[in-house]
Each structure stands twice: as structure tokens, then as C-alpha cells.
Amino acid sequence: MSPRMNPISTGSDWSFELLERYEAAIAECAAEFGLDTYANQVEVITSEQMLDAYASTGLPVGYPHWSHGKAFIANERAYRKGWQGLAYEIVINSDPCIAYLMEENSMTMQALVIAHASFGHNSFFKGNYLFRQWTQASGIVDYLVFARNYVMDCEERYGVAAVEEVLDSCHALMDYGVSRYRRAAPLSLAREKARGVERREQARLRYNELWRTLPAAHAAPAASAPEEFPLEPEENILYFVEKYSPKLAPWQREIVRIVRKLAQYFYPQAHTKVMNEGWATFWHYTLINRLHEKGLVTDGFMLEFLQSHTNVVSQHGFDEPGYAGLNPYALGFAMMQDIRRICERPNEEDRRWFPDIAGGDWLLVLDFAMRNFKDESFIAQYLSPRLMRDFHLFAVADHEAKTRLEVDAIHNDEGYARLRSVLAAQYRLDQRLPDVQVASYARDGNRSLLLRHQAQRGRPLIEDEAGEVLKHLARLWGFTVTLQRADADGRVESVQACTM
Amino acid sequence: MLQIVDRRLNGRNKSAVNRERFLRRYKERIREAVKDMIGERSITDMDKGGEVNIPARDVSEPSFRHGRGGDSETVHPGNREFVRGDTIPRPSGGSGGAGRRPGTGDAVDDFVFSLSREEFLNIFFDDLELPRLARSVMGQIEQRKWTRAGFVSTGAPCNLSVVRTLRTALARRIALSGSVAEHSREAQERLEQARLERRPDEELAAIEAEIVILESRRLHVPFLDELDLRYRNVAGVPQPVARAAMFCLMDVSASMDEARKDLAKRFFALLYLFLTRKYERVELIFIRHTDDAEEVDEQTFFHDTRSGGTVVLSALELAHRVVEERFPCAQWNLYFAQASDGDAFGSDAGRSARFLEQNLLPLARHFAYIETSDAGDARASSLWAGYQTVAKAHFAMRRVAQRADIYPVLRELFSRQAA
Structure with a gap:
């Protein structure tokens, strides 16, 4: 007092x-x-x-x-x-x-x-860092107002039903409207020109009259297979739709963009x-x-x-009623408190596990952690054995080949490292979301779009739901959309298609 | 620096539009659910809102998701007894040991939500229409509503419109004094001219005298005249009658058992609900009959037992009498709903049908006859046979055998294209 x-x-x-x-x-x-x-x-x-x-x-x-x-x-x-x-x-x-x-x-x-x-x-x-990279705090409210007005304008002009169709389809793919890495900014005209000059200069320096004397090569290979497009698989499906969909009207493209921007805005929060x-x-x-x-x-x-406060940070055990997974408030709060403790009152175990922060200035350590991590890396970096004991964490392995679940690791000396990496992986968004990417677009052919689902550790998609999503994508795309399932080695296992 | 905004007063119902969108999208499903709901309800809470169940599958939004299978590990808290290598039987059912929350994998859960009374009734009576509603707008009209109707030159002082009056006065003054003023100006000019030309004094005096006369004439135009007065006018505009009287006629003879009465009651209730949506005020008149008819209150009508023979005509006659005494058809929209098991003896059926056609139907907006027959009983009753001779657009008859028939029958009777 x-x-x-x-x-x-x-x-x-x-x-x-x-x-x-x-x-x-x-x-x-x-x-x-x-x-x-x-x-x-x-x-x-x-x-x-x-x-x-x-x-x-x-x-x-x-x-x-x-x-x-x-x-x-x-x-x-x-x-x-x-x-x-x-x-x-x-x-x-x-x-x-x-x-x-x-x-x-x-x-x-x-x-x-x-x-x-x-x-x-x-x-x-x-x-x-994620928020700094992906969101613009000063502009978001204005953008939301713009989005709302734009959608409502479109409803007036093209009808509620038409707009709703586009939005439904976009929402089905909202998780796949996110860029995980920043795209390179387009070159400025000046930069492009400078590069051209550089390239020509290079060609001039390496020019050798001798090469002209060589006999002409055989005629160029006749009409090779159509060019692969896109060169690299594209993870942001909505982006691809917005940029390359052969059939979307400009206003539909803008709506796809709005949904994509919102998805991107929420991306750091999910992480x-x-x-x-x-x-x-x-x-x-x-x-x-x-x-x-x-x-x-x-x-x-x-x-x-x-x-x-206690209500907010309460954590039920796995076998208690009301258990709904790990409570992010509880885990996050405990970890932050624990980091402070490690800095202020480290014990021998902490010094072994966290030699770089034990006994440090907790304000600086916490600030560094807040700025430079997301859930996955934060847990991999800072989850201490003591916390694992406090939460009585244990990992359960669910392997398809085995008829029973198996306890994989518990909170003991052999288990700490394993437990920590499993928990970190659990917060990896890419593990929760199936890995579906745009593999190719038959730009010069029938304009069909090919998606590839790369199964992770044999985990399948829910088939009928995937079928529904394909229908939505086909509506946005306007031509046939195919989903390939590939196993870990890249072999195609099955194909699901939605033809228009 | 803190900025506090009090938003409590604005934008209370932001999601109303979204809610309405949702209802519109799933209208078909909701209508189904509402139909089922009606079957289970008692009459007294027929018009309340209600909870609607839609299978969650139908309203789900699809996305790419992992199904069961493959390999994964999940971390759970609260370990007490497990050590590494322990095995646990795989839980069966929707949610797995793979850490999916119980319930989230469950596709059979219903999506439940409540409809407000208004929404419920909207869906319930969607695309039903009252037949011959047009007549009540154009037919004989007794009610008038007073509305503004421009301005008139006579009226009570309290209705004087000052602005209008002054405006007219100004116009009159300009009109009357305009030419005089011009003449007066002309005379002035002539006077100036005469003075310059040094004309004789008599001539000047004559012009001056002329000016005096003209000026005095100009001043004599009054500022306000009786002619200027304008009064606000109100006129009575004919109004369609916004009230209805609904006559419930029911046979309560011994052959009408509880089940049949229940059917009739449901029909009456639905009709009543429907009418209350179309009219500001709906009066209910209950007439029951055995071998003679009497007017009763609702409680007695549905619950009091009475037995005896059956004379349908008595009820029709009583209804006619009530109309003449209390509900003149120029001021009321009259609706009749009759329920009976159709047993009529001797000449009763024929006489009833004639009375109906000649006396009641000309007064009525609509007359619905519901025959509560046993399921599977295809034989036409005597009253049914009698009524079949009546051929009028606003007379309808249907047979009802079970509860579920009531709502379709109502829809059939009042469906929009029939109007």
C-alpha cells in the first residue's frame, strides 16, 4: 500500500x-x-x-x-x-x-x-516490423471509406447481386490475397534508361568483329512450347486474378483489389x-x-x-470443460512476464537457455522482442523451460500411419527443445493454411488457370469445400480453373477442375 | 494527447443493411423454416417473431482448408499423467486430437437466429395480396381527409393569408396607378417645356391644374382593398376506408369435434393476421351456429361447447343483420370466413347458397369457405355441393384435412396473381 x-x-x-x-x-x-x-x-x-x-x-x-x-x-x-x-x-x-x-x-x-x-x-x-511493413496506419480509415463508397457505387450501377457475386468469390479466396514478401518496386523511367545505357555500353565493350564471321546458327527451333507464365508460382491468388484475369471488368478488378488490400491489412494481426x-x-x-x-x-x-485481468489470462487444461486451445492472452502475457523475470532475476537454467538476455535491461529486451518478431519466431526464441513446466505443455503427434495418437514430447529436459519448436510451428500461418499457389496460366492457349496444392506432410484439402472455392475462382477468372494436388516430391496426385 | 469522441448517439443500426442482405440471400430457406414454425404454433403467439434454424452448411463460406489425415503435432496445456511415448486412442467424431477446437469441425450444427415480429410477418405473408383491394380505393367513399388546397378570395378571417393578400395588393396598386403616374410625368415635362418657352400664364396654370388632378388620382388608389384579400383553402379529399370487419362463422354442432375446430381456428387466425397488416383497424365478429346462430365473444366461440343440429342459413342471416345494423358496407371492408364440416340438412344447403349469393356476396370484399373434412374423405358434402353453384370471383372454397393444409390454402386463396 x-x-x-x-x-x-x-x-x-x-x-x-x-x-x-x-x-x-x-x-x-x-x-x-x-x-x-x-x-x-x-x-x-x-x-x-x-x-x-x-x-x-x-x-x-x-x-x-x-x-x-x-x-x-x-x-x-x-x-x-x-x-x-x-x-x-x-x-x-x-x-x-x-x-x-x-x-x-x-x-x-x-x-x-x-x-x-x-x-x-x-x-x-x-x-x-510486420505492421510497419504491411499497414499504413495513417491511411487505413480513409481507404475503408473509399472502399465502402466504391462498393456502394458499384451496387447502384451494376446491381447488388452482381457486386455480391464478386465479393463472395473474393471472400472465398481472402486468405490467398496476401503477399508474404514485398514485391520489387517498379523501376523508375530514369533508372530504366540508365540501365539501358549501361547494357549497351557493356555490349559495345565486348563487341568483337570476329563473331560475325561465324556461319549462321540453324534456324531457330520452330514455335517452341508456349512460354511458361507466370515464371515463378504466385502465392497471392487474388493479386494474380486482379492483374491477369482475362474477363474481369475494371470495376470488378477494383473490388478484388479492395478485398486483397483488406486481407493484407489483417495479415500482420494473424501473425x-x-x-x-x-x-x-x-x-x-x-x-x-x-x-x-x-x-x-x-x-x-x-x-x-x-x-x-485474471479472467483474461486464464488457461484451461486440455481436459477441462471450456478448453479451446491455448489462450493467446495467457501465453503471451506469461511469456512477456517471463522475459522480464529472466532479465531481472535469472537463475542458472535461464543463463543456460538465454545467455544473451539473462540479467539484461528488461525494457530493452522486451522492446527488441516486440519490434522484431512474430508469434512463430517469438516462441521459438523466448519460450522458456520454466513456462513449459508452468503450463504443463505436451505435444501430441497425430500420424496417419498409426492407429493411436502418441505423446511426442512433454515438459522435461528431453522435451523442451522439441516442444518449443512444435509450438512455434503451430503458430506458423503457412502451416495452418494449405499451400495453394497459381502454377500456370495458359495465356496463349485456352486461358485456363492451374493451381497447385503442395501437400504438407500428407495433409489433404477438404475436397468438396475446395470444389466450392474453385467455382468461385472460376467465376472471377472466366475460364477453366484446375487444382492439382502434389505430394511432397512434387508428383501430381489428383486433379480437380471447374470448367466454365 | 487524448481525443474523446462520444459515438453513442450516431449510427446505432449500422448492421441493419447487412442483416437485411443476409435475410434476402437465404429467403427461400427462411421461408421454409417459417412455414414449419406455423405448424407448431398456437394462435395466440402466431404473430410473434421466432427463431429460425438453417443448416450451417448452407450458410457457410468456403475456403481452402485442411481435412483430416496426414501428419501433424499439436501442443496442449495441462499435462498431468502423460510421458513421452504414451499412446492415446484417436478420438472419433468431428473434432480430432489434432487440436481442432471442439465444435468447429461440426458441419451439422444449425445456424440459429431470431426474426423480429415484423420480419416474420413479412416473410410469412410475402407475395400474398388481398383480392379486390382496388374497389376500396375507388368505390363509394365516405371518409374524407382535409388537406390544403390553394387560396380562395373568401373565407374566415382566421384563414387569412397575409403574404398572399399583400402580394395581390401590390400587384393591384401597380396596375391601377401605373398609367396615371405616366400621365402625370408627361404633364410635368410639358410644364417644364412651357416654362422654357415662356408660354402664357393661363396655359401654365391649366397644366398645373391637370397635374394636381392626376396626382390626387394616384393617391386615391387604396393600399389595401377588399379585392386583395386571400384566404387559405382546405378541401376534403376522399380517403379509402382503412378499416375492415372480419366475420368468423363457424358451425359448432356436434359433428364439429375439437380437431376440426382447431383447423378452423387456425384459418381464422391467419386471416386475421393478414388483414391486420393491410388495414389500420380490423373488427372481429364471431358468429357460431347450430340450428340457430348467435354472436359471441372469442373465448366462447372457440372453447364453449354446444351441441345441436345444423342450420347454416341462420348464421348467414345473422351476419347479414349485423352488417346492416353496425357495419354499413360503404364504411367498412367486409370479410367473411366460414368454417364448417359441410353437414347441412334438406333444403338448408340450397337456401344458404342462394342467400349467400344474393345478399351477402354483394356486400363482401371476400368470402372464404373452409370445409374441415376427414382426410381421405373424398365425398362432397351437401353444403359443398350447394356452394359450388355460387360462381363469384370473390368467393372461394377449399377443403382442409390437416393442420399443414391451412397455410397453403391461405396462400392459394390470396396469392398475388389471383388479385
């Missing part, structure tokens, strides 16, 4: 003035820890509006589509029946960073949400679930505790805060 108590507020009611004072106090604490954030914007909404926000995947503006209605209906029902509480907050990766607060929350919850979203998530959005939530949870915990140390919040406030 702090020697001098000077709480900002005592009741559970919140007001706009209190929100401001809490934010200022938290901002002061955040500055002590050196958190770097975008400016904050807090929007107070009702629970109904929260449901609306859910339906548009948390975005403030969304184009109209029935699937959003479906999500809305499902969430609303679950909420009304009391099966599901609402998230306390939604935060948008934008500049200024927009966080939604629900009006029903108590003052404690509002403070928690401000610390969690407006400082935790906010600094993660600003710092993490950093554990880190992002862990980071935000760690900071709301640290910041609110700091407020308490300073005597700015009461003990009652802390009790309510701790109760919510």
Missing part, C-alpha cells in the same frame, strides 16, 4: 473528465517506461454498436455484405442469450489509434481498456496474435500496477482490475 493515497476517483462510474485524467496518468506511467505510441483517440459506444463493430471485423467502416450480417446475427444471438460477453474493447490500427470503449463498463474497466488498447496495442502497432495480446496485457498489468504504486487508484479498483 502506498504511503500517500491520492486516488483519481473512487466510485465505479466514469465520466469524460475522468477518462481524460486516467489517460493522462497512464500516459505519464507509459512515458516512464518509454512506450512509443501513436496519438490516442477514444470512442465511447453502446453495446449495440459494439455488435455492429464485431460484424465488420472490428473496422469502423465496412462495405455492406451478407456475411457481415451473418456474423452480426450470430454474435447478437450469443450475446442476448448470455452465452458470450462482449469484448471490452476493440482497437484499430490507425493513426490516431482508435479504441472503442463500451459505455456499460465501469471506471476500472475503462482504465484497463485504455491501458490495454491505447498504450499496449497502440505501441505494438507502431513498433512491430502476431500471441505477441500482440501478450504485449497489451503485459502493459495494462504493468501500467495499472504502477498507478497503484503511485497511490492514484484505490485498493477496490485494484481488486476489480485483478479479477478482470
Whole structure:
């Protein structure tokens, strides 16, 4: 208990003035820890509006589509029946960073949400390399407004049904509308010219009159097989559709682009679930505790805060009811706390496993981890044996050849490394998504498109669903679309086609 | 720097459009579900909203996903007893030990959601139409609604339109004094000219006198005249009658058992619901009959038992009397729904049919006769045979044998193309 108590507020009611004072106090604490954030914007909404926000995947503006209605209906029902509480907050990766607060929350919850979203998530959005590379915080809201208006314009001009068809097809391929690596920027005209000059100069220097005396080669091989296109397989199917689809009208292309851009916007979030939530949870915990140390919040406030916090980071065991996999909040928070512990109070085991960070400055170490990792690499790098013991982690192998599942590794000395790599792989998005890429496009032939599914460790696609997706792709493409399944050695196993 | 925006007041129903899109897309399925729902409901909550189940498979959005099979490892928390090398039987069913969440792999779960009352009724009565609705708009009209109808020159002072009045006054003043003013100006010029030319004084005096007369005439044009007054006008515009009276006629003789009454009740309820959507006000009149007819309240109508013979004509006559006393057909849209098992004795059937055709049908918007027959009983009843001679566009009769028939019959009677 702090020697001098000077709480900002005592009741559970919140007001706009209190929100401001809490934010200022938290901002002061955040500055002590050196958190770097975008400016904050807090929007107070009702629970109904929260449901609306859910339906548009948390975005403030969304184009109209029935699937959003479906999500809305499902969430609303679950909420009304009391099966599901609402998230306390939604935060948008934008500049200024927009966080939604629900009006029903108590003052404690509002403070928690401000610390969690407006400082935790906010600094993660600003710092993490994936977000820096793939999202533009300052432009996203404008782009969403543009997308919504564009889609609605198209609906007016071409009919709701026509637009819905395109959107349906794009949504089916949304997971495949993401670029994992940045495309090389197109050369500027000046650069291109300079390169041409360089090339000609090279040719001039190497010119030798002697070569002209050689007899002409045999006539060029007659009409060789049509040129392979694309030269390299293309992982971003929607990109390929947008650029090369033989039949799409310009407005349809733009809609494909809109869906693709949104998919790309969400791409970093899918890769950093554990880190992002862990980071935000760690900071709301640290910041609110700091407020308490300073005597700015009461003990009652802390009790309510701790109760919510504990709910958020609770982890069920695999055999308990309500188990739904590892809780990213729990795992992320525990890892962040653990890194701090390793820095502040390392033991012998930590020194062996983490020689480079044990005993270091925890602020610097955490900041480095936040900036330069995604879930997969973060876990591979920082999951400590102690945490594996605390969570009682164990890996189960499910191999097709065996009739029974087998425990592959547990939290003991032999298992730590294996466990860690399995868990890291589990968060690898590429492992969760089947690897389907555009293999070739018969540009000079019948214009058909060939996709190839490279099976990973013999895991098959769900066939009828893949068939449905193919139909959607064929609608966008306008010509026959074929899906090849290849095994690990690249041999084609089966073929599924959708002809137009 | 914190920026706080209070969004509680704006954009409350952002997802309404998405919800509506969803309903439109799955309209067929939802209509099916609504139809099933009707069969299970009692009359009193017929018009409530309801929960609709759609198989999740039908609303799913496809994507490339991994199926079962192949090799994989998954990490779970909470180990207590396992050590490396332990084997576990492969769990059967949808979700596997491969870490897929229980329930997510389940394709048979229904997608359940609730329809509001409004949405429910919309789907329920979608593409049903009241026959001969046109007549109520153009036929004899008693009700009038007062609306603005321009301006008139007579009226009560309270209706005086000041702006209009002053505008007319201004126009009148310009019109009346325009030529006088011109003459006056002309005279002025002549006077100037005469003075320059040093004309004799008499001539000048004459022109001056002329000017005085003209000026005084100009001043005599009044600022406001009786002629200028304009009054706001209100006129009665004929309005179609927005109320209906629905007569429920039912045979409660011994041969009408509970099951048959239930069928009749369902039909009445649906018709009532349908009418309430078309008219602002719907009055219900319940007439039951055995060998003589009486007007009763709803409770008695459906639940009180009474037995006796059957004289259909008595009910028709009573209905006719009620119409003449309380529901003049110029002011009410009259609908009749009759339910009976069709047993009529002797000349009753023929006389009823004649009475119906001559006295009731000319008054009615629609007359529906439902015969509750036993399933498989193909023999035409005596009343059915009698009514078959009635040939009018707004008279319809159908046979109903079981609950599920009711809704289709209603649809058939009021389907849009029949209108």
C-alpha cells in the first residue's frame, strides 16, 4: 500500500473528465517506461454498436455484405442469450489509434481498456516490423471509406447481386490475397534508361568483329512450347486474378483489389496474435500496477482490475470443460512476464537457455522482442523451460500411419527443445493454411488457370469445400480453373477442375 | 494527447443493411423454416417473431482448408499423467486430437437466429395480396381527409393569408396607378417645356391644374382593398376506408369435434393476421351456429361447447343483420370466413347458397369457405355441393384435412396473381 493515497476517483462510474485524467496518468506511467505510441483517440459506444463493430471485423467502416450480417446475427444471438460477453474493447490500427470503449463498463474497466488498447496495442502497432511493413496506419480509415463508397457505387450501377457475386468469390479466396514478401518496386523511367545505357555500353565493350564471321546458327527451333507464365508460382491468388484475369471488368478488378488490400491489412494481426495480446496485457498489468504504486487508484479498483485481468489470462487444461486451445492472452502475457523475470532475476537454467538476455535491461529486451518478431519466431526464441513446466505443455503427434495418437514430447529436459519448436510451428500461418499457389496460366492457349496444392506432410484439402472455392475462382477468372494436388516430391496426385 | 469522441448517439443500426442482405440471400430457406414454425404454433403467439434454424452448411463460406489425415503435432496445456511415448486412442467424431477446437469441425450444427415480429410477418405473408383491394380505393367513399388546397378570395378571417393578400395588393396598386403616374410625368415635362418657352400664364396654370388632378388620382388608389384579400383553402379529399370487419362463422354442432375446430381456428387466425397488416383497424365478429346462430365473444366461440343440429342459413342471416345494423358496407371492408364440416340438412344447403349469393356476396370484399373434412374423405358434402353453384370471383372454397393444409390454402386463396 502506498504511503500517500491520492486516488483519481473512487466510485465505479466514469465520466469524460475522468477518462481524460486516467489517460493522462497512464500516459505519464507509459512515458516512464518509454512506450512509443501513436496519438490516442477514444470512442465511447453502446453495446449495440459494439455488435455492429464485431460484424465488420472490428473496422469502423465496412462495405455492406451478407456475411457481415451473418456474423452480426450470430454474435447478437450469443450475446442476448448470455452465452458470450462482449469484448471490452476493440482497437484499430490507425493513426490516431482508435479504441472503442463500451459505455456499460465501469471506471476500472475503462482504465484497463485504455491501458490495454491505447498504450499496449497502440505501441505494438507502431513498433512491430510486420505492421510497419504491411499497414499504413495513417491511411487505413480513409481507404475503408473509399472502399465502402466504391462498393456502394458499384451496387447502384451494376446491381447488388452482381457486386455480391464478386465479393463472395473474393471472400472465398481472402486468405490467398496476401503477399508474404514485398514485391520489387517498379523501376523508375530514369533508372530504366540508365540501365539501358549501361547494357549497351557493356555490349559495345565486348563487341568483337570476329563473331560475325561465324556461319549462321540453324534456324531457330520452330514455335517452341508456349512460354511458361507466370515464371515463378504466385502465392497471392487474388493479386494474380486482379492483374491477369482475362474477363474481369475494371470495376470488378477494383473490388478484388479492395478485398486483397483488406486481407493484407489483417495479415500482420494473424501473425502476431500471441505477441500482440501478450504485449497489451503485459502493459495494462504493468501500467495499472504502477498507478497503484503511485497511490492514484484505490485498493477496490485494484481488486476489480485483478479479477478482470485474471479472467483474461486464464488457461484451461486440455481436459477441462471450456478448453479451446491455448489462450493467446495467457501465453503471451506469461511469456512477456517471463522475459522480464529472466532479465531481472535469472537463475542458472535461464543463463543456460538465454545467455544473451539473462540479467539484461528488461525494457530493452522486451522492446527488441516486440519490434522484431512474430508469434512463430517469438516462441521459438523466448519460450522458456520454466513456462513449459508452468503450463504443463505436451505435444501430441497425430500420424496417419498409426492407429493411436502418441505423446511426442512433454515438459522435461528431453522435451523442451522439441516442444518449443512444435509450438512455434503451430503458430506458423503457412502451416495452418494449405499451400495453394497459381502454377500456370495458359495465356496463349485456352486461358485456363492451374493451381497447385503442395501437400504438407500428407495433409489433404477438404475436397468438396475446395470444389466450392474453385467455382468461385472460376467465376472471377472466366475460364477453366484446375487444382492439382502434389505430394511432397512434387508428383501430381489428383486433379480437380471447374470448367466454365 | 487524448481525443474523446462520444459515438453513442450516431449510427446505432449500422448492421441493419447487412442483416437485411443476409435475410434476402437465404429467403427461400427462411421461408421454409417459417412455414414449419406455423405448424407448431398456437394462435395466440402466431404473430410473434421466432427463431429460425438453417443448416450451417448452407450458410457457410468456403475456403481452402485442411481435412483430416496426414501428419501433424499439436501442443496442449495441462499435462498431468502423460510421458513421452504414451499412446492415446484417436478420438472419433468431428473434432480430432489434432487440436481442432471442439465444435468447429461440426458441419451439422444449425445456424440459429431470431426474426423480429415484423420480419416474420413479412416473410410469412410475402407475395400474398388481398383480392379486390382496388374497389376500396375507388368505390363509394365516405371518409374524407382535409388537406390544403390553394387560396380562395373568401373565407374566415382566421384563414387569412397575409403574404398572399399583400402580394395581390401590390400587384393591384401597380396596375391601377401605373398609367396615371405616366400621365402625370408627361404633364410635368410639358410644364417644364412651357416654362422654357415662356408660354402664357393661363396655359401654365391649366397644366398645373391637370397635374394636381392626376396626382390626387394616384393617391386615391387604396393600399389595401377588399379585392386583395386571400384566404387559405382546405378541401376534403376522399380517403379509402382503412378499416375492415372480419366475420368468423363457424358451425359448432356436434359433428364439429375439437380437431376440426382447431383447423378452423387456425384459418381464422391467419386471416386475421393478414388483414391486420393491410388495414389500420380490423373488427372481429364471431358468429357460431347450430340450428340457430348467435354472436359471441372469442373465448366462447372457440372453447364453449354446444351441441345441436345444423342450420347454416341462420348464421348467414345473422351476419347479414349485423352488417346492416353496425357495419354499413360503404364504411367498412367486409370479410367473411366460414368454417364448417359441410353437414347441412334438406333444403338448408340450397337456401344458404342462394342467400349467400344474393345478399351477402354483394356486400363482401371476400368470402372464404373452409370445409374441415376427414382426410381421405373424398365425398362432397351437401353444403359443398350447394356452394359450388355460387360462381363469384370473390368467393372461394377449399377443403382442409390437416393442420399443414391451412397455410397453403391461405396462400392459394390470396396469392398475388389471383388479385
